[in-house]
Amino acid sequence: MNTQYWMSKQFFSFFMTWGIFLPYWTGWMIHAKGITVQQVSLIMSLGLIARGLSTLVAFPYFSMKFSSKTLLNVAGIGTLIAILCYIPATSFTSLLIATLLLHIFYPTLMPTLDTAAGILVQSKQLNHYGRSRQWGSIGFVLAGIILTFFTGLLGDDVILWALLLSILLFISLGFMRAPAILSQKPQVEQKDKGSVFALFRIKSFGLVLIIVILLQAAHASYYNYGYLFLQEIHAPNYLIGGILNIAVISEILFFSIADRKFHRFSIGSLLVLAALGSTIRWILIFAFPNVIGFSIAQTLHACSFAMGHYAFMKYLINNVPQAQIPKAQGIYSALALSWSTAALTIFGGYLYQIEPRYAFIGMIVCTIPSMLLALVYRKLENKKDLL
Numbered sequence: 001m002n003t004q005y006w007m008s009k010q011f012f013s014f015f016m017t018w019g020i021f022l023p024y025w026t027g028w029m030i031h032a033k034g035i036t037v038q039q040v041s042l043i044m045s046l047g048l049i050a051r052g053l054s055t056l057v058a059f060p061y062f063s064m065k066f067s068s069k070t071l072l073n074v075a076g077i078g079t080l081i082a083i084l085c086y087i088p089a090t091s092f093t094s095l096l097i098a099t100l101l102l103h104i105f106y107p108t109l110m111p112t113l114d115t116a117a118g119i120l121v122q123s124k125q126l127n128h129y130g131r132s133r134q135w136g137s138i139g140f141v142l143a144g145i146i147l148t149f150f151t152g153l154l155g156d157d158v159i160l161w162a163l164l165l166s167i168l169l170f171i172s173l174g175f176m177r178a179p180a181i182l183s184q185k186p187q188v189e190q191k192d193k194g195s196v197f198a199l200f201r202i203k204s205f206g207l208v209l210i211i212v213i214l215l216q217a218a219h220a221s222y223y224n225y226g227y228l229f230l231q232e233i234h235a236p237n238y239l240i241g242g243i244l245n246i247a248v249i250s251e252i253l254f255f256s257i258a259d260r261k262f263h264r265f266s267i268g269s270l271l272v273l274a275a276l277g278s279t280i281r282w283i284l285i286f287a288f289p290n291v292i293g294f295s296i297a298q299t300l301h302a303c304s305f306a307m308g309h310y311a312f313m314k315y316l317i318n319n320v321p322q323a324q325i326p327k328a329q330g331i332y333s334a335l336a337l338s339w340s341t342a343a344l345t346i347f348g349g350y351l352y353q354i355e356p357r358y359a360f361i362g363m364i365v366c367t368i369p370s371m372l373l374a375l376v377y378r379k380l381e382n383k384k385d386l387l
Contacts (some may be wrong), residue, residue, distance in 0.1 A: 009135070072112055079109070147159065229285075230244070345361060
């Protein structure tokens with residue numbers, strides 16, 4: 001079968017759901033369920049903690065027991081059940097329970113897909129990770145465009161039903177034929193069953209991990225308050241989806257050229273550029289709190305997210321054994337995409353209550369240290385090349 005097409009299709013269908021959940025879910029709970037910014041900040045932060053436990057503990061464990069295809073199917077069905085739980089939820093407690101259940105299943109789909117891609121690249125069945133991953137970004141944009149039209153027509157209540165339909169599409173595709181290697185139960189040797197801390201014996205893994213943790217944590221305010229901030233600065237409702245999608249369009253452009261244009265860049269150089277772009281991004285939003293300033297800053301998502309993620313995937317493919325990739329993805333998802341983001345969500349929420357744009361400039365507490373550490377790592381890389 002065409003492995004490149006299969007991987008692209010999986011990324012596309014998953015990120016269609018992510019394009020609904022990530023930018024709109026916080027706003028949906030506020031507008032459709034009538035809770036406050038502080039309440040939703042706490043709910044989403046606790047959800048991120050649950051997400052971290054799921055991806056750090058449950059995902060690596062079950063990835064040693066079941067095939068990637070099985071994990072995708074089970075996590076997809078669990079996600080569907082969790083979304084259905086939101087329908088009757090009206091109180092803070094019931095919304096929290098639904099969110100915790102959702103974060104047990106839904107976010108594990110991302111490391112499962114990236115693990116599958118890593119396995120396919122290492123086994124020479126997938127030639128271009130970036131080319132497939134760009135279809136995920138296209139799915140994200142398409143979801144935003146469609147949702148903008150329907151929310152303008154029917155209101156924010158449609159967000160829930162859009163997420164339900166998109167996850168049903170993902171589940172349906174998941175039960176179709178997959179590359180044979182992803183349907184095989186993993187053969188894990190005894191030496192590979194050790195603690196996740198064994199990964200830290202791989203040279204510079206800990207340093208690279210800290211850099212990407214800081215890079216990803218810096219998106220907390222954007223993910224949780226970007227939609228609200230655009231309303232705060234009086235962006236027209238019909239433009240909000242398009243403005244949010246500028247970031248993903250820049251991401252698509254990056255992934256479409258990454259394998260050709262950036263394959264010669266060292267991992268350290270990519271991380272330095274990602275951190276620099278991220279710092280400039282949050283400064284721009286703070287300095288120019290208007291639609292034009294926010295829109296220009298959105299283009300830097302190509303650096304702050306896409307380049308940082310690409311650099312980490314490149315590091316895994318070059319340095320981490322195949323059997324250890326699920327563990328590495330679990331740590332990355334838990335620490336970079338969950339717990340650190342949870343902490344910065346609370347911090348950003350506090351700043352947002354004082355002054356909305358403070359929530360964005362506050363993110364440089366992560367980006368500047370990540371840039372300094374990336375410079376250190378690049379120096380270590382250069383020394384290694386000279387030896």
